[in-house]
Amino acid sequence: MAISARMWLYRDLADHPWAKYFGWISLPVTLCMFSAGFVKLVGPKAVGSGIPEMKTLLRGVYVEDFLTFRVLVAKVVGLTSTLGSGMPLGKEGPLMHISCCCAHLLGKLASFQAIYQNESRKLEMLAAATAVGVGCTFGAPIGGVLLSIELTTAYYGVRNYWRGFCAAVWGATFYRLLLVWIEGVESVSAVFKASFFVDNPFAAQELFAFSILGIICGFGAAFYMRMRIKFGRMVKTSKLVINIKKANFFVYPGFISLVVSSISFPLGIGQFMTSHLGYAVQVKQMFGNFSWTASNLTVAQHDVVKNWQTPWTGVYLHLVCLIAFNFVCNILAATMPIPNGSFIPNFRIGAAAGRILGELMHTWYPTGLSYHGRVTQVIPGGYAIVGAASFSGAVTQTMCVCIIVLEMTNQISHVIPILIATLISNSIAQMCSSSLYDSAIKAKKLPYLPDLLPRNSAIYSVYVEDFMVTDLKYIYHGMPFEKLKNMLKENKNIKSFPLVNNPVRLILLGSISRLQLIELIERQVGKQRRLQELNEEEARECKKPRSSQFLIDNGSTYVESSDDESEDKDFCVTSELFLQFTYNPAYESPSEGARSKSKSVKLMDMSKVRNYNTTGLGSSDSTDYKRELGISPPQY
Structure with a gap:
C-alpha cells in the first residue's frame, strides 16, 4: 500500500x-x-x-x-x-x-x-x-x-x-x-x-x-x-x-x-x-x-x-x-x-x-x-x-x-x-x-562459537579444566532447605540449577529452574506451611487429656489444685500463673463465687510467691502477702 x-x-x-x-x-x-x-x-x-x-x-x-x-x-x-x-x-x-x-x-x-x-x-x-x-x-x-x-x-x-x-x-x-x-x-x-x-x-x-x-x-x-x-x-x-x-x-x-x-x-x-x-x-x-x-x-x-x-x-x-x-x-x-x-x-x-x-x-x-x-x-x-x-x-x-x-x-x-x-x-x-x-x-560482540583451528595449533594443548568454572552451584537429593535458601539468595543471577545425586559422585540427573525451587521452598517451609503446622499443633494440644483438675472454692478468691499433697503447692499451677478473681461489687454477696459471669480472671506471675510458705488463706499473713502482690481483698 x-x-x-x-x-x-x-x-x-x-x-x-x-x-x-x-x-x-x-x-x-x-x-x-x-x-x-x-x-x-x-x-x-x-x-x-x-x-x-x-x-x-x-x-x-x-x-x-x-x-x-x-x-x-x-x-x-x-x-x-x-x-x-x-x-x-x-x-x-x-x-x-x-x-x-x-x-x-x-x-x-x-x-x-x-x-x-x-x-x-x-x-x-x-x-x-x-x-x-x-x-x-x-x-x-x-x-x-x-x-x-x-x-x-x-x-x-x-x-x-x-x-x-x-x-x-x-x-x-x-x-x-x-x-x-x-x-x-x-x-x-x-x-x-x-x-x-x-x-x-x-x-x-x-x-x-x-x-x-x-x-x-x-x-x-x-x-x-x-x-x-x-x-x-x-x-x-x-x-x-x-x-x-x-x-x-x-x-x-x-x-x-x-x-x-x-x-x-x-x-x-x-x-x-x-x-x-x-x-x-x-x-x-x-x-x-x-x-x-x-x-x-x-x-x-x-x-x-x-x-x-x-x-x-x-x-x-x-x-x-x-x-x-x-x-x-x-x-x-x-x-x-x-x-x-x-x-x-x-x-x-x-x-x-x-x-x-x-x-x-x-x-x-x-x-x-x-x-x-x-x-x-x-x-x-x-x-x-x-x-x-x-x-x-x-x-x-x-x-x-x-x-x-x-x-x-x-x-x-x-x-x-x-x-x-x-x-x-x-x-x-x-x-x-x-x-x-x-x-x-x-x-555486536555477542558470544559465538569460533571455527575449529588446525590440528597443529597450540590451542589443542589447553584442557577444559584449565579454564572451566569449578565453583559450580548445584542441588542434590537430601539437601537441607536452609542450604537451598542460602544458595538462592547468594546466586540471584542463576536461572537454572543442575541436579545431582549426591555431593560426592556428582552424577547429573537434570536441571531445575529457580522459579520451581522458590515455589518448593514456599510450599514446604514457607509462611503458609508454618501457619498450618501451628494450627495442627494447637489442635493436638486441645485434644490432649489434662494432667490435673482445678477446683474452685466459692468462698476464696484463689484457685487450689486438688491433687497437691503439701501446703507449698497450694499456689502452684502448671503454667506458673496465679489466678486472681476480682469481685464485682454489683452483686450482693460473694456466695455467687468465681463461676459467676460477672467475675473476671487475671493471670499473674507466680515468681513473686515462689518463696512464700503459706499456712492457709485465712492466716494473718495473707493480708500482707496480698498487699505485697498488689491484690486488694474484696470489700463487702
Whole structure:
C-alpha cells in the first residue's frame, strides 16, 4: 500500500519534475524516520535483522529483553514502515525475530507454562519458530526449516526437525492463502513464479558457464561482505556520525533514506536501473523465459524489454546499474537503526548478474547449443535463477538457499546448476570472509562459537579444566532447605540449577529452574506451611487429656489444685500463673463465687510467691502477702 501511494505521488500528483522528486522522496524519508523513532522509543532491541541474536540465544546464551512484547510491537511496526519506504532492505531476519517473539510470549500463557519453564523445551520451541519466520518470508516451508537450521544453530536436535516442518508448513500455507484473500492473487502460487516449458532446460556444455557464474558470485559476495564490515565499523567509530546522532537522532536515518531515494529517482539515475518498477516485478521479469536481446519479440515481451532500455542505453547497463544500486545502497541502508534484512537485496544482485551472463550466452549462441545433434536453446532466466541462489547463498554461507529458490520459483528444472554454482560460490566466500550473520555477531560482540583451528595449533594443548568454572552451584537429593535458601539468595543471577545425586559422585540427573525451587521452598517451609503446622499443633494440644483438675472454692478468691499433697503447692499451677478473681461489687454477696459471669480472671506471675510458705488463706499473713502482690481483698 505504501509503495502504491509512493507511485501515485510520483505519477499523478504533479507534472513538474521537482514536484515529482518531492513526491518520490517524501514518503521513504518520513517512514524511515518514523521507524527509527518508534523503535528507539518502544523497543531498541528491535533494530537490525535479529538473526545474530537468535543464533546466540539458541546456543544457550541469554540475551536480555530480546523477546519481550515491546520488542515485538516495535519490530512489527518498524518492519512495516521499512518495507513501505522502498529501501533496498529485506525482511527474512525481522520475520524470524517476530516469530520467535510470538513463540516466547505464547509460552508464558497458563496452558504453556510447563514449556516456558523448561529451558530445553523453550529452545526447541524457538527453533521451530525460526522455521516459521523463514517459511512465511518466502512461502517455502522446506527451505525455511533448512535455513533456520543453518543460520541459527551449530548443533541441531533431530527431534526438532518434524516440529519445525509442522510449524513451517502451516505458516507458509496461511501466508499463501492471505495473498489470495487480500491481494487478489488468482490461486496459491509461488512468490516468483517462472515457467521454462522445455524438455531440456540447459545443455551439458552450459554447466561450465554455470560454474563460472558461481565463481563470480563467490568473489562478489566476499567483496560485498568486506565492504559492509568496513563501512559498518566506520559508522560506529566515526566522530562525525557519533556527533550527528548525539545532536539529533533522526538526522542520520533521514539523510541515508534521502540519499537512497534520490539515487533511485526515476527521472534521474533511477531510470537506468528500472526503479519505477517494484522490487518484486524486477525479479519476476529477470526470471523470464525469453531473451531481451532477441529480435523476434511479441508485444508483451517488447513491453517488458522497454522497462530495461532507454534511448541511450541497453539492457546490460540497466542490469549493471541495478547491481551497483543494490550493492551500495543496501550497505548504506543497513546502518540505519531500523528493522531490516539483507537476503532479498542480495537475491536481486545475484539475479541481475545471472541475467547478464544469460544474455551474453544467448548473444554468443543465438541458435542454441548442439550436443549429439540435439539443439538446446539458451534460457537467460535460468541463469538469473542460478545467480540469485549462488550470490545469496554465498553471502549467508548456506546451502539451503537452493531449496528456497526452487520453492520460490516453482521450478526444479535447474536444480543441478543451482547446486553446482552455490557449492562453488559458498566455498569461495568461506575462504575469503565470514558470513553475513557471523560478522554481525562479531560486530555486536555477542558470544559465538569460533571455527575449529588446525590440528597443529597450540590451542589443542589447553584442557577444559584449565579454564572451566569449578565453583559450580548445584542441588542434590537430601539437601537441607536452609542450604537451598542460602544458595538462592547468594546466586540471584542463576536461572537454572543442575541436579545431582549426591555431593560426592556428582552424577547429573537434570536441571531445575529457580522459579520451581522458590515455589518448593514456599510450599514446604514457607509462611503458609508454618501457619498450618501451628494450627495442627494447637489442635493436638486441645485434644490432649489434662494432667490435673482445678477446683474452685466459692468462698476464696484463689484457685487450689486438688491433687497437691503439701501446703507449698497450694499456689502452684502448671503454667506458673496465679489466678486472681476480682469481685464485682454489683452483686450482693460473694456466695455467687468465681463461676459467676460477672467475675473476671487475671493471670499473674507466680515468681513473686515462689518463696512464700503459706499456712492457709485465712492466716494473718495473707493480708500482707496480698498487699505485697498488689491484690486488694474484696470489700463487702
